Amino acid sequence: MSRWLEAKVIENRHWTPALFSLRVEAPALAFAAGQFVRIALDEVTGDAGSRVARAFSFVNPPRDPVLEFYGVVVPEGPLSPRLAKLEAGDILFVADNPSGFLVLDEVPQAEDLWLVSTGTGIAPFLSILRSDACWSRYRRVILVHGVRHAPELVYRELIDGIRRERGADFRYVPLVSRERAPGALEGRIPAAIGDGRLEATAIPIRPDSQFMLCGNPDMLRDVQAALGARGLRKHRRRAPGQITVESFW
Numbered sequence: 398m399s400r401w402l403e404a405k406v407i408e409n410r411h412w413t414p415a416l417f418s419l420r421v422e423a424p425a426l427a428f429a430a431g432q433f434v435r436i437a438l439d440e441v442t443g444d445a446g447s448r449v450a451r452a453f454s455f456v457n458p459p460r461d462p463v464l465e466f467y468g469v470v471v472p473e474g475p476l477s478p479r480l481a482k483l484e485a486g487d488i489l490f491v492a493d494n495p496s497g498f499l500v501l502d503e504v505p506q507a508e509d510l511w512l513v514s515t516g517t518g519i520a521p522f523l524s525i526l527r528s529d530a531c532w533s534r535y536r537r538v539i540l541v542h543g544v545r546h547a548p549e550l551v552y553r554e555l556i557d558g559i560r561r562e563r564g565a566d567f568r569y570v571p572l573v574s575r576e577r578a579p580g581a582l583e584g585r586i587p588a589a590i591g592d593g594r595l596e597a598t599a600i601p602i603r604p605d606s607q608f609m610l611c612g613n614p615d616m617l618r619d620v621q622a623a624l625g626a627r628g629l630r631k632h633r634r635r636a637p638g639q640i641t642v643e644s645f646w
């Protein structure tokens with residue numbers, strides 16, 4: 398059983414009308430980069446029976462005392478529109494038992510680590526990219542982020558900072574599917590794997606490259622099929638492979 402902890406919003410940054418990042422002050426939580434935790438609000442203030450909880454990935458690395466979550470407003474969803482409206486000083490609840498298997502401990506060592514995301518699926522990779530293990534266990538790390546529109550290519554300052562620090566060991570490949578955007582590939586990630594544009598922009602996919610995928614379940618399916626055509630398969634503890642996935646819905 399988990400317990401609920403009270404957390405105080407420090408900042409709610411709005412990237413676009415639909416995209417927001419919450420920074421919250423909460424009691425210390427033990428978690429690994431890439432994990433998620435349930436966060437919640439009460440429908441009726443003070444009535445824990447009306448609590449609505451959803452999983453959110455940590456954006457912050459574990460050492461950071463402030464927790465950060467990155468979200469999108471799903472207009473018909475019960476929780477995300479309310480999270481988007483939170484302001485500094487507001488209270489939300491955070492469960493005390495982070496979990497999840499999208500962590501480097503579950504991923505075999507390799508030369509190259511590909512972190513492939515759509516939409517808010519970039520969140521756990523922003524935590525992983527700031528963990529020491531990411532850089533001690535992999536020589537090169539490639540962050541791929543697919544979004545609908547260019548303004549959804551968020552966290553650019555953070556990504557630019559990693560680029561400056563890591564040089565050629567780090568590649569960032571943005572894709573925009575619903576408009577043309579300078580500096581970004583056009584379309585969806587599976588198509589860019591299939592026609593060679595992703596590798597031409599980043600580096601060649603090797604038979605032992607490790608892939609972590611996160612975000613839209615249809616993207617997870619289609620990217621696994623595209624990588625499957627290249628001989629890569631899902632990683633399991635009993636049957637090692639190259640692909641580790643986390644679906645957001």
Ligand SMILES: Cc1cc2nc3c(=O)[nH]c(=O)nc-3n(C[C@H](O)[C@H](O)[C@H](O)COP(=O)(O)OP(=O)(O)OC[C@H]3O[C@@H](n4cnc5c(N)ncnc54)[C@H](O)[C@@H]3O)c2cc1C
Pocket residue numbers: 433451452453454455466467468469471473474475476477478497516517518520521643644645646
């Ligand atoms: C392990 C895990 C980690 C997650 N981490 C995050 C995170 O870091 N950030 C985040 O925004 N969401 C994350 N989610 C999704 C999150 O838990 C909620 O589903 C989401 O915030 C919407 O909540 P809701 O109550 O408004 O709608 P819900 O009733 O939960 O969802 C309604 C519908 O919205 C769509 N949807 C849900 N989540 C998303 C999304 N993230 N992007 C696009 N469409 C979506 C799906 O079609 C879903 O059926 C995660 C989910 C899982 C399982």
Ligand SMILES: NC(=O)c1ccc[n+]([C@@H]2O[C@H](COP(=O)([O-])OP(=O)(O)OC[C@H]3O[C@@H](n4cnc5c(N)ncnc54)[C@H](OP(=O)(O)O)[C@@H]3O)[C@@H](O)[C@H]2O)c1
Pocket residue numbers: 413415416469470471472515516517543544545549573574575584585586587612613615616617619620
């Ligand atoms: N994004 C926003 O600014 C925004 C605004 C208002 C509301 N919302 C709500 O948020 C939800 C969707 O959010 P989202 O845009 O972050 O997530 P999304 O629908 O998962 O789209 C993110 C990216 O994933 C791509 N994608 C979808 N299916 C794919 C597949 N099979 N293979 C590879 N790539 C695939 C999309 O391409 P395509 O464009 O080709 O589908 C898009 O580039 C919806 O509920 C929507 O109503 C979002």
